[in-house]
Amino acid sequence: METFRYLPGTSTLVLDTAACVGCGECSLVCPHGVFLLTDGKAKIVDIDGCMECGACAVNCSVKAITVTPGVGCASYVLKTRLKGKGISTCGSAGCC
Amino acid sequence: MNGPNDSKDNQTNPGSAPILLGLQTELQPMVKVPDQGHSCCGAANTPSQEKTCCGPTASPDQMQKVDQILKSLMNEPLRQETAPPPVQEPLDTQDVPTAEPVESCCGYAPPPPSSHLERPGYQLWSFVDKFISTPVGQVPKVTTVLDKSDIQGTIMARLGGARDNYKICPGLYSVGDPDQDSPVLVTANYKLTFDSLRKELDGLNAWILVLDTRGINVWCAAGKKLFSTEEVISRVKMSGLHNIVKHKELILPQLSATGVSAHLVKKWCGFKVIWGPIRANDVKKFISAGMQADKPMRQVTFTTAERLELIPVELYLLRKPALWALAAIFLISGISPGFFSFSAGFSRGIMAASALLVGIVTGAVVVPILLPLLPGPAFYYKGALTGFFGGVLVAGLWWDQAGAMASLALLIFVTVISSFLAMNFTGSTPFTSPSGVEKEMREAIPRQMAALGAAVAIWLITGLFA
Incomplete structure (x- = not known):
């Protein structure tokens, strides 16, 4: 989504190109067009578009993608800091 | 345990072992069969195995009784899980006398009589047109038009007040006139999500498999692992989808990919996941293009x-x-x-x-x-x-x-x-x-x-x- 950009240089997304088998699932499921399939391998073409939703990693059958998934929600982050992880859910925070 | 009968029941209901086991443990005191089978060393986990008990055996009479009760209890939850309640054919209304409401001064005009689709103990959603017969039982056919109650619900959910717990029953639905070749669309059971999908399906013949995402939309539910690999697999199995369609394909909304591993769904239930478009209003275009999505269909917007x-x-x-x-x-x-x-x-x-x-x-x-x-x-x-x-x-x-x-x-x-x-x-x-x-x-x-x-x-x- 080119019109909306968030803080650059923060994404935890890493692609192990050597392990990639070029199935193309990552480029299919990514809602921000972060991946592109070129020459039978996936390639990260827009790392700052990544919102760390984790769809690519979940659907990589050879585990070539790692990312720390989560929700980019300030009130959720605040709640986990105040109450501890696991207790708070992002449900009542309003976003999800 | 007492052999052949048990094994047979478990074969006819392959998915029933855990339910059966839960009931069995609870049932024991109820039927008052002293010391039989409760001291099993292993049989409890393998109900189809014979004679692994080390405790005293019950008499054939007692076991038959246990069997009967088990059988009746076992069938109960399963029938609910696999198919909605049987819809009886409406009676021949010509033979049934009906009372005409008489106009009087008492307040407002009475609402229309109850629909013949209604059943005691269940609430009929207004979006259900009728029930169609399938090899796995009656499946509701849904309308593609939102009525007043749907729009009111949407407004309430959008305002915030009725946003939580605004959900429909998970399971299999149909739209149009689907057959064994029709596509299967998988979605969440948040009513707002379901409505936004079905209103885009006018003219399409399809099955809609609604997952239990606890009334949460597709993307958020996927993030919470409620719209998950496991939920897809178990709902596919529970709905008996393999008896409904010849093909082995499911169309999932692309945003559910955060919770669903396509390769694991294929591995565990045999159905291939096809990533559908992000927005419901692209579904028909996607299907008519031979399950192909262009770039705008694949990327989120925030208009x-x-x-x-x-x-x-x-x-x-x-x-x-x-x-x-x-x-x-x-x-x-x-x-x-x-x-x-x-x-x-x-x-x-x-x-x-x-x-x-x-x-x-x-x-x-x-x-x-x-x-x-x-x-x-x-x-x-x-x-x-x-x-x-x-x-x-x-x-x-x-x-x-x-x-x-x-x-x-x-x-x-x-x-x-x-x-x-x-x-x-x-x-x-x-x-x-x-x-x-x-x-x-x-x-x-x-x-x-x-x-x-x-x-x-x-x-x-x-x-x-x-």
């Missing part, structure tokens, strides 16, 4: 309309915190040279409350609307900016009455509230990453706290030395 839809819920969720803030405002504003003054609490409290209100508007309304136009990319900065302009207005409004210092405190207060609420809007956008939000918060929170502290300090000082 002005989409942002506007979120504002009511943002405001709705601020009810409680806003009340707490008002209470704090009254207390802090009331602190005066004579310790506490109610009149000061109100007169100065009104000023601070107006600042709070403006801060809420600039942070939770103006920022979402102007989001792409405001400089950033950090949300707290966008909110501080709109808050500053709002704060100038508030300070100007109270300048004569409050004086320069107190007006400055109001200006800072509006800016902080707005900045904080704008930061909270990150959770409602489809593009902010958790790492980014953490980074933003590390920067923002200390600044917001410092500014809030300064505003409160100035407000207190101006109150004490008034």
